[in-house]
Amino acid sequence: MKSTASAPGKVILFGEHFVVHGTKAILCSIDKRVTVSSEIISDKKIIVKSDLGQISVNSSEPISKIKSSFKPFIFIAKKMMEEFNHNAGISIEINSEIPSGVGLGSSSACCVAAAGSISALFSKLSKEKIVQLSIDAEKTVFERASGADTTISAHGGIIEYDMGEFHPIKSKISFSLVIANSTIIHSTNKVVTKVNEFRKKNNVEFSELCNQESKLIQKAQESIMNNDIVSLGKCMNENQMYLEKIGVSNEKLQTMIAIAERSSFGAKITGAGGGGCIIALVNDSNINETLQNLKREKYECFTTKIGVEGLNTF
Ligand code: PMV
Numbered sequence: 001m002k003s004t005a006s007a008p009g010k011v012i013l014f015g016e017h018f019v020v021h022g023t024k025a026i027l028c029s030i031d032k033r034v035t036v037s038s039e040i041i042s043d044k045k046i047i048v049k050s051d052l053g054q055i056s057v058n059s060s061e062p063i064s065k066i067k068s069s070f071k072p073f074i075f076i077a078k079k080m081m082e083e084f085n086h087n088a089g090i091s092i093e094i095n096s097e098i099p100s101g102v103g104l105g106s107s108s109a110c111c112v113a114a115a116g117s118i119s120a121l122f123s124k125l126s127k128e129k130i131v132q133l134s135i136d137a138e139k140t141v142f143e144r145a146s147g148a149d150t151t152i153s154a155h156g157g158i159i160e161y162d163m164g165e166f167h168p169i170k171s172k173i174s175f176s177l178v179i180a181n182s183t184i185i186h187s188t189n190k191v192v193t194k195v196n197e198f199r200k201k202n203n204v205e206f207s208e209l210c211n212q213e214s215k216l217i218q219k220a221q222e223s224i225m226n227n228d229i230v231s232l233g234k235c236m237n238e239n240q241m242y243l244e245k246i247g248v249s250n251e252k253l254q255t256m257i258a259i260a261e262r263s264s265f266g267a268k269i270t271g272a273g274g275g276g277c278i279i280a281l282v283n284d285s286n287i288n289e290t291l292q293n294l295k296r297e298k299y300e301c302f303t304t305k306i307g308v309e310g311l312n313t314f
Pocket of ligand 1: 012015016017020102103104145188271
């Protein structure tokens with residue numbers, strides 16, 4: 001028996017990092033996806049294959065002994081095998097269109113697609129259960145994960161995320177994003193730890209920034225609802241200032257943002273920062289100019305459709 005599922009990557013429009021410390025965040029899905037196929041096999045093994053390599057472990061291997069970056073998928077397979085008393089093995093194949101380590105949610109999308117695909121070998125789980133399974137899997141490699149990325153990947157659309165709860169944001173706003181990749185791979189875990197150190201040293205400033213971020217997210221949500229792209233762009237620029245204050249920007253990202261700001265409505269880092277991608281808010285009036293300005297400076301960039309469908313199981 002074989003089962004396939006796909007899940008989208010994401011961008012964080014507002015609230016990265018601050019969300020780890022309890023503020024809300026606004027996220028949307030993007031039209032780059034991960035597809036995971038899994039299959040029951042007779043060997044008592046869990047096999048994971050992707051463009052990044054391959055691993056094969058005994059089904060009985062304790063999860064604590066596994067050191068591979070494929071640990072989340074082995075965790076999901078073991079969890080499902082235990083729950084459904086399956087004592088043979090599973091083979092898992094991952095194909096991704098999402099560049100990894102650059103803030104576009106590739107690891108969360110992999111966890112969601114893997115949870116969707118592997119669980120469907122045994123039963124039809126609710127989306128809530130799949131999200132929880134994906135969050136638990138992601139936490140095997142990144143303990144402080146907020147769960148925001150897995151939630152948007154499973155549900156798709158544009159959402160406001162609030163400490164594990166989420167609300168879809170329905171709007172007719174017609175905006176697109178230009179995404180530019182700094183090609184500096186970041187470790188979310190390391191950048192989150194760095195922000196935590198900043199918070200410990202600058203407690204008062206950090207909690208004031210969290211308050212400002214919360215107000216900004218309220219304003220951004222109103223701008224989305226009122227279809228006000230100019231105001232939304234200004235909110236993005238303001239969010240970028242807060243991200244710079246907590247130390248997750250760098251010279252290359254600043255240069256890319258400055259180029260994008262010339263023609264777009266607003267631009268900021270998306271995701272953990274320290275590298276990764278920036279996003280620029282555009283519509284038909286400035287999409288080409290923004291793309292050309294970034295391409296002229298040799299930055300890897302593309303436009304994306306946003307708010308696409310979440311987890312899809314075939
Ligand atoms: O760069 P990414 O896609 O891993 O996004 C990380 C977002 C953070 O807010 C920094 C962490 C989190 O778990 O929300």
